[in-house]
Amino acid sequence: MPELNDTHDPKRKSFVAAANEAGNDFPIQNLPLGVFSIGGSSPHGGVAIGDQILDIAAALKAGLFGGAARDAAEAASGAILNPLLSQNSAHWSALRARVSELLAEDGPKDDVAKCLVAMTDAEMHLPTQIGDYTDFYASINHATNAGTLFRPDNPLLPSYKHIPIAYHGRASSIQPSGEAIIRPNGQTKAPDADAPSFGPCKRLDYEMELAFYGGPGNALGTPISLEDTESHIFGLCLLNDWSARDIQAWEYQPLGPFLGKNFASTISPWIVTLEALAPYRTRSFKRPDGDPAPLPYLASDNDEKWGGLDIQMQVAITSAKMRADGQAPYVCGQAPFKDMYWTIFQMLAHHTSGGCDLRPGDLMGTGTVSGTKPGSYGSLLEISRGGQEPFDLPSGESRTFLEDGDEVIMSSHCEGGGYARLGFGDCRGIVLPARG
């Protein structure tokens, strides 16, 4: 098991009362990093604690950091966290250990309290400058559910169990939780139409995913071995890979996703570090008998024993009517991340195996996380069986895909084993009508 330390101690409490409340996403054992601003101030780094944010620049100015923790805090106090992500895990751990001391109930609370700001007063920004974005397809359940709609007799293509399948996505349209999504226009062709046409997407979907941030990069031409991937991943967030199914269906062969995916992706703003998740590392998905073993560059004892992450994923939606009537979000899907066919470490090892260079702050989506049964699907494509089976919202409205005014809300958490419950915060976005 990855090493645990005092920062994981479930008995440790914070002087920030909300951090100690059951069900809060940000207890003192979490300490995710993000970039925030207050009232038009310039964005800079912070750490989430309960309902507050520790302003790293302010804490630095107050002289609360020393040694490697100070180097890391300096790297985390600007408008993007790439400088921090380019440091190594010794720096990241030193920062985490010191922040945990500062926020503990027996810490220097009088000095630290001056460096806290209320989350409700803060605007969250993208935490890194995302140079490159890749999206994998690592849930065999999702690949099977989606593949069955198009190829009932042959849902999985021959490479699936040998390669962590992915495509290179678009970094420029990634936005933080809370920003609205404009329904894309695009070229589509209905199966019974004679010719394609251009207009608003009619089959707008979400995809419930995790994503991980690259840490220190590798030189071009020098792969990162599976054993070394651990030190090249900084942390994770939630990702909604908004998808225009009708645009996607018409364009995707032979080169894969393009405009059906590049109009928007939403991420949760807090990066939950790999170190924070150490208590929730678990064995990787156990391949059924008869499945091929991964090739040696994608296989290790350590990855098999500890490559999985025990994270519960959830996606919910509200319509404009539901919000107006004060109805709670309708939970459309819940699925465990630990059932992914490929681990995030295998994804990164594969990504660099041909020599492609990772850079600090790069983002890699895992692909839609789905289970095998209704209630566990991570996309509307699966829930409505490609639009054939509408479902009802509590308001009585019917859905196959998203309507204008719908809000998609993703959330995730880890709990169990006697460790503190950790959450990822929200990843949300409202769909606005197409323009033009």
Ligand code: CA
């Ligand atoms: Ca995806």
